Amino acid sequence: MPSPISAGVRRALPIVLGYVPVGFAFGVLAVKSQIPPALAVVMSVLLFAGSGQFVIAGLWGAGVGAASVVVAVFVVNLRHLLMSAALAEYLAPLKRWQRFLFGCELTDETFGVHIGAFQKGWQLATATLYSCNVTAHSAWVGGTALGVFCGELVTDVRPLGLDYALTAMFLALLVPQCVSRLHVVTALLAGVLSLGFKIAGMGQWNVVMATVLAACAGTCLLARQNRRPPEEHA
């Protein structure tokens, strides 16, 4: 039985594989976008937001004003509102300041591994939550620092397949989520909507819109299924 802290580090391992190279790429891009190295690292410490930080670097490099950048980042981050709400039930035993600290390090990836563990019946251990989040956060900051200060040293992570680490992780997290036919239908719908919105050019909105609509569809189908008498079940 590993200690709660090492269990959290272990939980963060696939995230680390993905965050170091992506953080590195952010560091390289930040320098190219006229963001001073120290401030790029500060961003990774304070924000800890992959897509948000790429939006900042892209817009800042293009000379967009600060207020517009903040609005764009807010839109990208709306999906975390939903993730935070979905975790609320499981984290209810924690004190409010503990939930605040946890929320500060909520990313797509930390959400994924924690909700996956809770759904498998994992017994809440606060040390595991934090050690996982801090490990992932450190990998993100470390990757950024490497990219900012030694961007020219590393060439390409693609031969190692590291650019696929986070995608592979979501894939491995999604499959156990599909516990019923209803969940499979909801997942397919979310995927199609997300793609459709992205192709239609709704860049920053696609994930949050697809999630809201697909969850509505899942809820409706569930309600209909529950209304039907049991013998009609296919």
Add this chain to the structure above:
Amino acid sequence: MNFLAQHMELVWCIIGCTLVTAIPRVLPVMYLRAEKLPPLLRHWLSFVPVSVMAALLASQIFYYNDKFDPTPGNLYLVAALPSLLVAWKTKSFFGTIIFAMLLVAGARFFGLY
């Protein structure tokens, strides 16, 4: 101080972005009482994890080199299919990730992509 004064607008931008990043992450988990929500909303929330992961995954595997690519030329998509099968059959979290990464690395090593 001179450094901060020199980059004043960027510093304010980072402060603003920190707030709009943290607020959506912390508010629900701090103040939402799941047990007090109406059942319909709780059911809706129970579909959020599967939906959000599928939405993220779909937009990752159908884009290759930053372009929408539903063809066999898209390595991310091609690698996802056997990886889904491995995830489903083995139910192994780390096993699936390692399999998928090896597939991508291997396809490149052998010059297929």
